[in-house]
Amino acid sequence: MAEFTDGEEIKVIAENFELTREDLRHINSRLNYMSDIAPLNSTLHLNFALKNEKYIGSLEVKNIKAQFNSMKEGQEVLDLFKEIEDDIHLLIKDWKKKRFDKPVEDKFEVEAMEMNDKN
Numbered sequence: 001m002a003e004f005t006d007g008e009e010i011k012v013i014a015e016n017f018e019l020t021r022e023d024l025r026h027i028n029s030r031l032n033y034m035s036d037i038a039p040l041n042s043t044l045h046l047n048f049a050l051k052n053e054k055y056i057g058s059l060e061v062k063n064i065k066a067q068f069n070s071m072k073e074g075q076e077v078l079d080l081f082k083e084i085e086d087d088i089h090l091l092i093k094d095w096k097k098k099r100f101d102k103p104v105e106d107k108f109e110v111e112a113m114e115m116n117d118k119n
Helices: 021-037 077-099 104-118
Strands: 002-006 010-015 043-051 054-062 067-074
Touching: 010 021, 021 043, 021 077, 043 077, 054 077, 067 077
Parallel strands: 010 043
Antiparallel strands: 002 010, 043 054, 054 067
């Protein structure tokens, strides 16, 4: 098993095979981008395993308030990673749409009304 880390927030594990230097460089570059679009202080854990001549990959992106997971199978590591990356990217985009759907003022208006009711 090979394990690669980029700081505390990004970890890549390859089980039963070795990632090429070129593949690892590409994956790390994409994970760094994903770290930029992920919720603040997220960790990214990417796991690959070679089982029965198939690659299984999973990526978990999480912080205190949100968690996104994707697991896929494929014949080529980079193609598999691209599918996982696209999946997580959509999950993060959907989360952001839902999270920021309502204007911030609405929250403060409700809190202000509740405080006025108590007084």
